[in-house]
Amino acid sequence: ALDVKKGEAGAILRALIRKQNLRRGQNTLVVEFQIKLLTLILSESETESSSLTASNGKNSWLKVLEDLITESDLGLKEFALDWLNKGISGYNDLDISKKLILLNFICDEALGTMKLRSCIDDQNAKIAEEKKAAKSKVAEAKEKERNLKQKLQDEMAKAVISNGTSLSISEYDTLVSKIKSEAAKAHTELL
Known part of the structure; x- marks a missing residue:
């Protein structure tokens, strides 16, 4: 469903730990992965969406993330969203624990999608067989x-x-x- 390559998950976490900053027009693995997850989540919502971008603006992944956090039932309400006012630089300024909380939150939301659940169920059925x-x-x-x-x-x-x-x-x-x-x-x- 997400087309994650072997070793990519580890590379994403290493990139997160190294605190790679987003240079103008350049996506980090972490941001790209979060955009993939958010795109998957959006594909199952009734919201019409164009492709998400890593930059600030109308189609920014951060705007979708903000909407997801405010609408979610997963208990991220106490997570301060003031960093979103700074856009991508606000995200880059977050410490690793907050970035991990966000990544975990997005993953949890993605696990609730029918597409990902179906993929997991298919894999489980194959393994059981x-x-x-x-x-x-x-x-x-x-x-x-x-x-x-x-x-x-x-x-x-x-x-x-x-x-x-x-x-x-x-x-x-x-x-x-x-x-x-x-x-x-x-x-x-x-x-």
Whole structure:
């Protein structure tokens, strides 16, 4: 849903910690990610929106963020919004804990979107299906192993009954070798 690349989340947090400032016309990873999240949130709202920008102005992501904070039920009401009056420089002046609070807030809001929930549910269903298939394979392998052990016991009993005496070491080794090769064959069939 967000098209986040492997390692991008870590890079975003590192950029946040390094306190990279936004130069004129240049987006930081953190701001770009927050814009992605806000765009996702806006896509499910009834509000008509054009593409968000990292700069100050009519389509600023900060304006959308301010609206989201004031309309949200997630309890960010006590978070002072006076820094928004300074625009992007106000955001850059925030300390890391406030930026993390904002990032967490936006992530929480994004998790409430149908698009992201659907993506998460699809991934969970896929993982559950893979887990179920793996458990089934393991159960099948254990069943074959039990059957082969039983077969070994049965064949040993047959050999003892037919000979009237216990098996010689070479007969025993031959029988065990035969069963082991069948077990290995059954195991490779499962894989």
